[in-house]
Amino acid sequence: MSHSAEIIAVGTELLLGNIVNTNAKELSQALSGVGINVFWHTVVGDNPARLREALEIARKRADIILTTGGLGPTYDDLTKQTICETFGKPLVLREDVLETIRAYFARNVHLAMPENNRQQAEFPADCTIFDNPVGTAPGCAFEAGDVHVLMLPGPPFEMRTMLQNHAIPYLRSLSSEVIVSHDIMTFGLGESPMEELMREKISRMENPSLATYAKPSEVRLRATAKAADAEAAEAMLAPVVQAVTGYLGDIVYGVDVPSLEAACMAHLKAQGLTFATAESCTGGQVAARITALPGASNVYRGGVVSYWTSVKADVLGVPQDLLEKFGAVSEPCARSMAENARRITGADIGLSVTGVAGPDADERGNPVGLVYVGLASQSGTWCRKLDLGNRRRDRIQDLAANHAFDMLRRCLSFPDWHIKWMCLIVMYFFIPKAQCSR
Numbered sequence: 001m002s003h004s005a006e007i008i009a010v011g012t013e014l015l016l017g018n019i020v021n022t023n024a025k026e027l028s029q030a031l032s033g034v035g036i037n038v039f040w041h042t043v044v045g046d047n048p049a050r051l052r053e054a055l056e057i058a059r060k061r062a063d064i065i066l067t068t069g070g071l072g073p074t075y076d077d078l079t080k081q082t083i084c085e086t087f088g089k090p091l092v093l094r095e096d097v098l099e100t101i102r103a104y105f106a107r108n109v110h111l112a113m114p115e116n117n118r119q120q121a122e123f124p125a126d127c128t129i130f131d132n133p134v135g136t137a138p139g140c141a142f143e144a145g146d147v148h149v150l151m152l153p154g155p156p157f158e159m160r161t162m163l164q165n166h167a168i169p170y171l172r173s174l175s176s177e178v179i180v181s182h183d184i185m186t187f188g189l190g191e192s193p194m195e196e197l198m199r200e201k202i203s204r205m206e207n208p209s210l211a212t213y214a215k216p217s218e219v220r221l222r223a224t225a226k227a228a229d230a231e232a233a234e235a236m237l238a239p240v241v242q243a244v245t246g247y248l249g250d251i252v253y254g255v256d257v258p259s260l261e262a263a264c265m266a267h268l269k270a271q272g273l274t275f276a277t278a279e280s281c282t283g284g285q286v287a288a289r290i291t292a293l294p295g296a297s298n299v300y301r302g303g304v305v306s307y308w309t310s311v312k313a314d315v316l317g318v319p320q321d322l323l324e325k326f327g328a329v330s331e332p333c334a335r336s337m338a339e340n341a342r343r344i345t346g347a348d349i350g351l352s353v354t355g356v357a358g359p360d361a362d363e364r365g366n367p368v369g370l371v372y373v374g375l376a377s378q379s380g381t382w383c384r385k386l387d388l389g390n391r392r393r394d395r396i397q398d399l400a401a402n403h404a405f406d407m408l409r410r411c412l413s414f415p416d417w418h419i420k421w422m423c424l425i426v427m428y429f430f431i432p433k434a435q436c437s438r
Contacts, residue, residue, distance in 0.1 A: 003036045003175055006062040008054055010069035010079050011154055012045035023068045023152075023159050030163055035177035035226060036064060046076040055086045059147050064174070066167070069154030071137040073117040079151060080122065080140075087144040089124035097121040097129060101136050130166035134158050141170050148174065177226050180233035182241050184221040187260060187406050188251040194219045201244075208240050217402040218260075253409055260405035261289045267412035268299035275408060276347035277303030278316055278337035280328065280354040281371060285401040301345040306337070316340045329354055329366045331374075331383045338374035339381055349411065350376040353404050355386070357396045371400045375407050382407075 007028065009021050021043060028038045040062065044054045051070075058065045070079025084091050098121035105113040123129060123140050130139035135158040141150040150167055152159045186194065191214040195202075198221070202210045208225040223240045227233040245252045254263045268275065277286050277300075284305040290296050304316055309328045312318040318336040326332045334352050342350030355371030356362050369388040374381065384407065388399050 002177070003064050004062045005031055005036050005038045005064040005066060006040040006042060006058040007038060008042045008044060008051075008058060008065060008067045009154075010044055010046065010051060010067055012047075012076075014043050014069075015045050022156055023154070026156075026160060027066055027068070027152075027163065030168055031064075031066075031171065032179045032181070034168060034172045035175040035179050036171060046070065046078065048078050048082045051079065051082045052086050055083060059086075063146055064148045064150070064171070066150045066152065068152045068159055071120065071139065071151060071153050073114065073120055073136070077119075080119075080124070083149060083151065084124050087124075087142075087147075087149065089127075089142065089144065091122045092125050093118075093122050094129065095121075097123070097131075097138055100131065100138075104136055128170065130162050130170075132158055132162055133165075134161050139166065141167070177228060178230050178233055179224060179226050180230055180237060181222050181224040182237055183256050184223065184241060184244055184248070184252055185254050185257050185260075185263075186219050186221065186248060186251045187217065187253055187402060189219060190214070191219050194221075197248075198244075201247075205240075208236050210240065210244070217399050250410070250414065253406065259289070260402055260409060262293060264405050264408050264412065265290065265293055265296065265299055267409065269295070271412060273348040273412070274299055274301050274346075275349040275351055276301040276341040276345035277404075278312075278341035278350065278352040279303060279305050280307060280312070280337075280352075281357040282353045282397050282401050282404070283307065285397055286351065286353065286404050289401060289405070301347040303341065303345075312337065317344070327362075327364045327366070329356055329362055329364070329370060329372065331372055331385060334372035334374035334383045335376070335381045336374075338376035338383075342376045348377065349408065350374075351404055351408055352376075353400050355388075355396070355400055357400075358390070358393045369396055371396070371403070373400070373404050373407050375411055377411060 007024050009024055013019050014021050024041050031038050042054050044050050067079055070077050101117055101120055102113045105111055117136055120137050124142050127140040127142035132138045132153060135153060135155060137153040139152045139162050141148060152162050152167060191212055195212050208223055211222050213220045213222060221244060223237050225233040225236040227236060241255060253260055257263045279286055287303040290300050306312040306316050309323055312328060313320050313323060316337055317340045318333060322332050322336060334354050337352035337354060338350040341352060352374035356366050356368050358368035361367050368390045371386040371388055372383055374383045386403055388396050
């Protein structure tokens, strides 16, 4: 039987934007993994009338309702009470759960349980209780008519623990199918040209299906299959992933890889190589992104953020006459920055970025969005000129950093990477700027 689910997040702080609803994302991903389709996300404040209205709507269109939040001990934690009223379920005090909550306070807080926590031990009659080893708010599940209702706590760590320990096993027993997905990660085409390129293939696919999702400066193609078990779904997906990656070629930087920098680190580790950076307009973003990854010290030697021209000369060793003749935003400067980053750190590869991030042109009149990315290795030095357009400053920095990582990836992946990179640059410039890597 195919199920449809709705996730209802309860909390006024979500509506006010004080916190991000990360629970909905994790729940959707988990439900997909057990073959349950999530068709609706709802957010409602700590208001019983509006929550009751949301529940009435949800029970008419979904046969699984999951709520997060509103299971605490305070006066506005009314999720359980409102759900019980809506579904005609009496609340029953569970003495065994009450003792567990008292023990939690004694063990972790070293205080007697406040009386208002007593309501956390009240549950709908005939429900399945989900214990909470990392908090005081147990969850539960019950069936009313043809609808299954699951109540989970709001704090993400508590929700995640209960989801894995209790909710997933409960939901798995309801579904006879699983959904498996693989993400094909690309860099170099925006969402619109990618969709145009893949439209015919996507439109002909149902199971497995293929969809495009835009990330900053990238496009992810998600291939998804639904089958009786994971093995069968994987068998359906394998030829799709192979066909798509073969069709798109070297704009694909990996499958199920979280980021360009992660792909670069995997290549560097596999080949036993290191790299270093010299950055100007990106302000250290390339260094920050690689060092955010565990194990970065195995592949990254260090870097220089040379924002001032004098730092490029005095610290990096870019020749002063070169800077005076060509300027800091130039191909010769980018080449020298990459070569000197490699020299002073002893790295196998030097990577540089210099450009104009805006909002104004530089002192030589170079326009916003003009960026040079340099790469130096034992085989030689290369530089690519990028026209990233008059975008926001942060977008130019993101794009420039991604281009730097993609240049590094190509160096590590392809013997003739500089030819392939030139093809990508040509393709980039022939794509309308409004569509490219938005």
